[in-house]
Amino acid sequence: MTNLGPITLESGFPSIARPTGHTTPADLTNLGPAARSAIQELLDTTGAVSFRGFGIRTVDEFEAAAQSLLGRLAPYKGGDAPRRAEKGLIYNAAGPDKSRLLRAHNELSYAPWHPTTLCFGCARPADQGGATTLIDGHRVYSSLPHDIQDAFRTRGVTYIQHLPHTPTDPASGIKSWPETFETDVKDEVMRHCQANYTTATWTPLGLLTTHRTPATLDIGPAPRTTWFNQAHIWQDPTTTPDPTDMRLWQTRLGYGAIYGDGTPILATHLDTISATLEQCTIPVYWNSGDLLLVDNRAVMHGRTPYTGDRQVYVAFA
Ligand SMILES: [Fe+2]
Known part of the structure; x- marks a missing residue:
């Protein structure tokens, strides 16, 4: 476990990042260089980092956090999933039919360009199900x-x-x-x-x-x-x-x-x-305000079926 001031990191699959004490969404948006490079190293070595309890709920908070963690965001040009932009380059991660499993995939692996890193954020979890799945490639x-x-x-x-x-x-x-x-x-x-x-x-x-x-x-x-x-x-x-x-x-x-x-x-x-792919699947259940960083080359992702009005954002870089 590593303590970096406002953030505590724990290695795993996914790795976990938690606020050390009381925190606000701005803490994740204004990370110092030491915290930023520790998060990147954890992402590079484990493939996914789940941020729990940082309270990132609105699209504006998510956009600021995603830009802070990913740098310059990229459009979903060439993608096959039905998405709408919530704001600028922040998309919904709904996927098709919520009653069906969204099978494991790397984002845009079929296209000439693919993102290296994905950032998901949960404004509202599903009533039941709706885990984002992680699959070590x-x-x-x-x-x-x-x-x-x-x-x-x-x-x-x-x-x-x-x-x-x-x-x-x-x-x-x-x-x-x-x-x-x-x-x-x-x-x-x-x-x-x-x-x-x-x-x-x-x-x-x-x-x-x-x-x-x-x-x-x-x-x-x-x-x-x-x-x-x-x-x-x-x-x-x-x-x-x-x-x-x-x-x-x-x-x-x-x-x-x-x-x-x-x-x-x-x-x-x-x-x-x-x-x-099914045998290698690890579900990550959401709480409102959580974020998830995924190394898109090392780790595939998907989504389990769900009920309710699940709201999950995604940004690409
Ligand atoms: Fe996806």
Whole structure:
């Protein structure tokens, strides 16, 4: 346990940060350099830090704390989750359908850019459930069979998305391209996609992109391989049994994933991955005013089903 004036830190998964004595939200916003670097070191070594009892409840308090902890915040450009900006670059972390588990993922692992750090904050916990889940990516990788490790590490994943021109029924889980790229300026979106994605074309239905990217990362000073992909979420063999057929994608909206060399990911591999992710899941239950910092490369996250009017913010950097 480390005492840093207003903050006490305790290493774990997640690590815990608590106020040493009486505190106000401003204490977290005005951290000194020693506390800041101790928090960063704890995040780097353990992958997640849960801040309990600092009383960060309003969107303004959360924005100030997130900026203090993360520095410059980033937009959710290219993301597949339905989000609305609560204020500036502070988003809601609602996710789709609250009655369903939001499965383990790294934020934007399928996109050309991903945040290195996430900051969540709870304005109001769920009545029941609603834990944010944490999944250690190195533990996932080392728990998987060698053939799955090797296939993902050596081939990577190509993510395919065909996004409609206009919003569809939220229940479809498919965002339009203006929602995805946070602008409806077509030329701007195509310039961005051509510069950053493997392929990007307009179709009669919308925007079709592919993106080949690594599915594992080697991170840390003594590099350890960590699982870093969401093929298990984008590729659903029951709805898209033939994701490698690019001619079919011209007439089908939605998301899919194949190996980076263009071959299909076996459904049995996806089942094994989903089961392994479940085994590695640690729930973090919220109290109003708590924050959670997550190393987005080292640790995956998700959310358990819930009831009630859960309000959780998220910021990216
Ligand atoms: Fe997420």
